[in-house]
Amino acid sequence: MDRLKAMGAYVRAVELGSLSAAARELGTTQPTVSKLVAALERELGARLLERSTRRVLPTEEGARFLASARRLLEDYEEALDDIAGGVREPRGLVRLSAPVALGELRLNRLMLQVLAKLPRVQVELLLEDRFVDPVEERIDLMVRIGGTLPPDLVARQLAAWPRYFVAAPSYVRASGRPRRPQDLRDHAYLRYAGSDEIVTLTGRKGSMTLELDSRYRVNSAIALLEAVQGGAGVALQPSWMVDALLRQGRLVRLLPQWTGPAQTAHLVHAPRRRLPARVQAVMEALVAAVPTW
Template identity: 75%
Template structure:
């Protein structure tokens, strides 16, 4: 029996909560995974899993083995990565998760550019606005914008993006240009659906807090940007989404001395002593490229 495969089946069964989920991920059957875990239990001479009707849980002995099994599998992967990096460029699959708007507007093109320079690499780009747990969902790297970062994950700062008030030239011609923050109450203000109705702005040492009702709210950052570009109103947008449109003149920045709360982006991954060469290569490329945006 393959010890590494048995340990991998045991670890993923615990992390995913069921033998069948581990089987699906391993592209095998639930009885096969059950046999692998049973063989491992015979090898260590102890029951490792409590098999309930809803999920499996590690026994006390299983919890102790889980720590060592994770480390062993990590060490094995790192050893393979070490060997590979010594003889050739990074190769293999990297699974990367990111918010939908960031992926569609900027990241997809960046990944394609990266693949052209690293021909042995594969990237699976998964676009989700929800939080994606890199451990549970086997994601190598997760790009996170805002939100609370889980304490059990490693987060590397990626960028801090200011947010600007923008509108289309057509909207400004029809409705006029606000000259001070208080003028926004007379305009059509568009917002992301999850945000509250209080707008916070800063200019140097000054601050402004405005309660702005919105007749249009949407839970898609791309749809919100489309609405602004169509002339429907004014919106607060992160610089990475609107810099190109501002340069081209298809959007206009309003109240240019004032900015909204900045977006903070991180690259997040599961804790490990060292990332595989292929994952490290992708992270280094992303960090360098995003800093130039």
């Protein structure tokens, strides 16, 4: 029996909750995964999984073994990476999760630059705004914006971008320019669906809160930006998203003495004693580039 292969099949079956899901990920069949786990159980002399028609769960012994199996698999991967790192450049697949807007507007270009620099590295950029579980979904690195970070993950702050009130020049010509925050109540305020109607603003003389109702809300940052550029109204947007458009004159910053709450980006990964060289290489590219946006 290939113990490492059997342990890998067992770990993924538990993480995914299904032998068939583990088989699909590993590129094999459900009976093959079942046989690998059964052989592992025979060798250990303990039942590792509770099987049902819908999902599998670790037994008490299986839960204890799971932590050890993960460590062994990580140690093996690190050992291979250690040897390889001394004789060749980073290689292999890195799975990176990020919010859709940041990925489409910034990270996509950066990852192509990484691939050009590191020809043996592969990158799978997964763009979605929901929070993903890096263990369950086998994610190496996550760039997350806002939200509460689980305490069992390793997080490093990458950047904190101020938010500006912006509008298209056509909107300003048609609707005028607000002179003070309270004037925004008379404008078409656009916001991200799910965000609070109460906005906290910071200026030279302190901070204030303002309630801004919105007739239009959308759960896509890119769609919101498109609406603003099209002259539909005023929005509070992070600097990384609008700085270039402001320089080009395609957007106008309103109330420049006021900024909204900073948008904070973190680089997140599951705890490991040491990240593989391929993951470290992508991490270094993110740490170098993201704070400059």
